[in-house]
Amino acid sequence: MALQKKGLGQARxxxxxxxxxxxxxxxxxxxxxxxxxxxxxxxxxxxxxLPVVLPEDVVPDGAGSPLARMPEFYECTCPKxxxxxxxxxxxxxxxxESSWYFARYASPNYDQGMVDPQxxxxxxxxxxxxxxxxxxxxxxxxxxxxxxxxxxxGLVSSNEPFKNLLTQGMVVAETYYRTxxxxxxxxxxxxxxxxxxxxKAKVIGxxxxxxxxxxxxxxxxxxxxxxxxxVDPQAMIDAYGAxxxxxxxxxxxxxxxxxxxxDSGVEGASRxxxxxxxxxxxxxxxxxxxALDVAALNDEQKAVRRAIHLAIKQASTDVGxxxxxxxxxxxxxxxxxxxEKAPTAGEQDRSLxxxxxxxxxxxxxxxxxxxxxxxxQQLGKPGAIIxxxxxxxxxxxxxxxxxxxxxxxNGKLRGQIEVPASASREEVEAAAxxxxxxxxxxxxxxxxxxxxxxxxxQHRR
Numbered sequence: 001m002a003l004q005k006k007g008l009g010q011a012r013x014x015x016x017x018x019x020x021x022x023x024x025x026x027x028x029x030x031x032x033x034x035x036x037x038x039x040x041x042x043x044x045x046x047x048x049x050l051p052v053v054l055p056e057d058v059v060p061d062g063a064g065s066p067l068a069r070m071p072e073f074y075e076c077t078c079p080k081x082x083x084x085x086x087x088x089x090x091x092x093x094x095x096x097e098s099s100w101y102f103a104r105y106a107s108p109n110y111d112q113g114m115v116d117p118q119x120x121x122x123x124x125x126x127x128x129x130x131x132x133x134x135x136x137x138x139x140x141x142x143x144x145x146x147x148x149x150x151x152x153x154g155l156v157s158s159n160e161p162f163k164n165l166l167t168q169g170m171v172v173a174e175t176y177y178r179t180x181x182x183x184x185x186x187x188x189x190x191x192x193x194x195x196x197x198x199x200k201a202k203v204i205g206x207x208x209x210x211x212x213x214x215x216x217x218x219x220x221x222x223x224x225x226x227x228x229x230x231v232d233p234q235a236m237i238d239a240y241g242a243x244x245x246x247x248x249x250x251x252x253x254x255x256x257x258x259x260x261x262x263d264s265g266v267e268g269a270s271r272x273x274x275x276x277x278x279x280x281x282x283x284x285x286x287x288x289x290x291a292l293d294v295a296a297l298n299d300e301q302k303a304v305r306r307a308i309h310l311a312i313k314q315a316s317t318d319v320g321x322x323x324x325x326x327x328x329x330x331x332x333x334x335x336x337x338x339x340e341k342a343p344t345a346g347e348q349d350r351s352l353x354x355x356x357x358x359x360x361x362x363x364x365x366x367x368x369x370x371x372x373x374x375x376x377q378q379l380g381k382p383g384a385i386i387x388x389x390x391x392x393x394x395x396x397x398x399x400x401x402x403x404x405x406x407x408x409x410n411g412k413l414r415g416q417i418e419v420p421a422s423a424s425r426e427e428v429e430a431a432a433x434x435x436x437x438x439x440x441x442x443x444x445x446x447x448x449x450x451x452x453x454x455x456x457x458q459h460r461r
Contacts, residue, residue: 022093025065027058029091037078037085045087046079052087065089098139099146102126102161113155120156129162130255136167166323169258171249173229175218176206187228188215191235220260231261243368244270250325250367272333273371276364279340280357280375283350288380292351294397301352302397304342308356309397311335315363316390325367332363354379362391407432 003009023032031052033045045052055073058066067073067089078085100114106123107116131139140162147161176193177185188208193215196205207214223230236245248269253259297305311331318328339356343349358379365372365385376385404418405428417431 022096023090024093025068025090027054027060027066027091029094030097031091032088034088035076035078035085036088037081037083039083040078040080043078043080043085049079054091065091067091095139095142096146099142100150102143103147103150103156115150115155117155117157121158124156125158125160126162128164128166130166130168132170133167136165140165166255168255169253170222171259171261172220172222173231173261175221175227175229176208176215177218178215185218187218187226189228190231222258223261236263236266240266240270241370243371244273247273247329247364247368251329252326254324254326272336273368275336275340276360276375277371279336280378283344283353283357284378286344286350289347289350289354292355293348294394296348297352300343301348304338304352304356305394305397306400307335307338308352308359309394311363312359312391313393313398316393319366328363329367332360335360359391361385362388405432 004011031054033050033052035043035045037043054067055070058070060066074087074089076085076087077083103115103120103124107119110116110119129140143161147156148159150156151159174190174195176188176190178188180186192209193206194209195203196207198204203217205214206217218227221227221229233245244266248262248266249259251269252262252265294305311334315328315331318324318331335356339353339360342353342356344353357375358381361372361375361379362385365376365388369386373385376388381388404416406413407415407417417428420427423431
């Protein structure tokens with residue numbers, strides 16, 4: 001600013017953009033459709049010879065691209081002059097193809113070009129992009145550049161490929177190692193290590209299962225090949241099923257935070273699904289009930305139905321607006337606590353439990369699809385649960401006839417009062433004062449008894 005005022009300079013924004021080298025010396029990328037001719041130079045492969053197909057009898061050995069050692073692949077003739085020529089043996093970076101695949105998905109059967117502009121403009125831009133932090137500086141950036149290129153070429157009309165971004169957290173796990181003589185570290189997989197804990201479950205040591213000798217605990221870090229702390233979920237899937245692993249991963253942390261892998265957490269997810277199964281099995285074994293008569297519910301039944309529709313409302317907001325799957329699962333767990341304690345003696349009770357179990361199945365279906373599909377069928381519902389609509393909130397069920405309010409005097413808890421939901425401020429204050437006067441009379445009439453009760457209450461706290 002000072003230089004500007006003196007006429008000695010002006011502000012300028014500089015952008016630094018690194019060159020994007022799309023060529024890679026490897027086999028598994030997309031072939032670059034260029035032919036090198038000594039006379040004509042670099043010649044594009046004619047359209048009628050596309051696509052260039054990679055040979056399948058290749059064994060990559062890590063010593064550069066095997067295509068450069070396969071004359072049967074690279075020897076060809078120049079499309080212009082017909083002289084002997086050489087096909088390009090480098091392949092494109094895999095980011096090239098993944099930078100525009102979302103547009104191709106909009107018209108997968110189109111054979112007149114890269115994308116069908118009409119279909120692409122109908123479906124794009126993508127509503128929600130989900131990726132790890134490394135995608136934000138690589139794939140996401142490349143995709144934006146590529147999309148603007150397609151826009152300039154008239155293939156799409158939108159300026160940006162994605163509307164919203166959710167950057168998901170990393171999966172982390174404990175690391176274990178031994179220091180080598182040369183100062184390096186030999187890392188061991190957590191599955192090969194036995195952890196020792198004290199009486200308070202605090203980790204006090206670890207040793208390798210194969211030789212029983214101690215290993216160092218390196219701390220919790222992002223799962224990687226270099227630290228050998230990747231966990232193969234197949235063992236957990238074999239033991240508990242895919243639904244349990246999915247539930248654990250969705251519940252353990254918000255999607256934008258790191259997830260620490262925990263075998264005990266997987267066990268906890270399994271226990272919850274078993275609770276759902278047991279309650280549903282007991283309910284179905286007694287026979288499916290008739291339709292629920294909402295108008296005939298008593299106060300206790302209204303409270304249960306309020307919990308059902310409150311779970312629907314909150315889970316819908318958590319998933320649809322905030323992408324907080326962990327809190328949506330927590331809503332289902334809260335609902336399960338209510339359903340397990342709900343009465344089942346009358347037909348209305350059982351019809352209400354039926355609605356609650358259907359709601360549990362629908363809310364969990366995107367996360368635990370297999371068990372929910374089976375529950376849906378057992379609950380007598382037609383079709384597959386994946387085709388069922390997301391449950392709708394009955395706003396009337398959320399209306400409360402009365403409210404329970406806490407009464408405090410000078411910051412001290414004096415008890416609770418129950419007032420009509422439509423009560424005014426004056427009516428609430430009058431009820432609170434009346435309750436406090438009654439409590440005062442009880443303390444005056446029975447001072448010793450009151451003191452003893454207070455002491456007992458303090459002891460319990």
